[in-house]
Amino acid sequence: MTVLELDDVEKHFGGLPAVDGVSLEVDEGEILALVGPNGAGKSTLLKMISGLQPPTRGNIRFLGGEIGGLQAHTVRQRGVAMVLQTPRTFESMTVLENVIVGAMFGTAHGRLPDSVALARAREALGFVGLAGRADEEVGTLNLHQQRFLELARSLAGRPRLLLLDEVMAGLNDTELQASIDIVRMARDELGVTVIWVEHVMKAVMSLAERVVVLDFGRCLVDGVPEVVMRDPAVVTAYLGAEIGEDG
Secondary structure (H helix, E strand, O other): OEEEEEEEEEEEEOOEEEEEEEEEEEEOOOEEEEEOOOOOOHHHHHHHHHOOOOOOEEEEEEOOEEOOOOOHHHHHHHOEEEEOOOOOOOOOOEHHHHHHHHHHHOOOOOOOOHHHHHHHHHHHHHHOOOHHHOOOEHHHOOHHHHHHHHHHHHHHOOOOEEEEEOOOOOOOHHHHHHHHHHHHHHHHHHOOEEEEEOOOHHHHHHHOOEEEEEEOOEEEEEEOHHHHOOOHHHHHHHHOOOOOOOO
């Protein structure tokens, strides 16, 4: 089943294309990585899907319905959640309260009853390993833990599609592996489809099942990681050398 369809999507800033005619289909249950250099249009593409930015032209369909140009909260309620590289937490709230917000307002069913939102929030915190920090202030968490908090808040809304924007940047090996495990479990146990912008090639090779390389806002290569990362155009333009499993 196709979850997401992009048809000739463009985004211009001051007449310059950041995303230039991207067409793409994503199937249910995929973990798809978007890679490419800074300025390739990866994050802009995610922001258009999530409603944070409107497309200049083209169509974005989620589960068959057009979502291009809708407000972010409407897209979220239709089942698309996004986690940014820089966490956007509510500093005046506890860890649990932050996740309750995602559970209560991030679904298609309107505002959930308090008891249901609380149960979903606790479940999501347990899923990312933060159950023991539920009553603490957000400021007690490090950057890595705040990203997990953002992920929990997204998952508490029970999304069908999860967009991740460089959430593994700057992590040590232990944190990186924990992040990989959580994203994989979100797909395997919760049935979430994942589109993931990432520069950490070790994570991409370990987790992604399909890779799309963007080149100046256009799709350059689309395929399985082992083939894409050895494509001559990708090696020459972005990587400089072939990527091995330990790269």
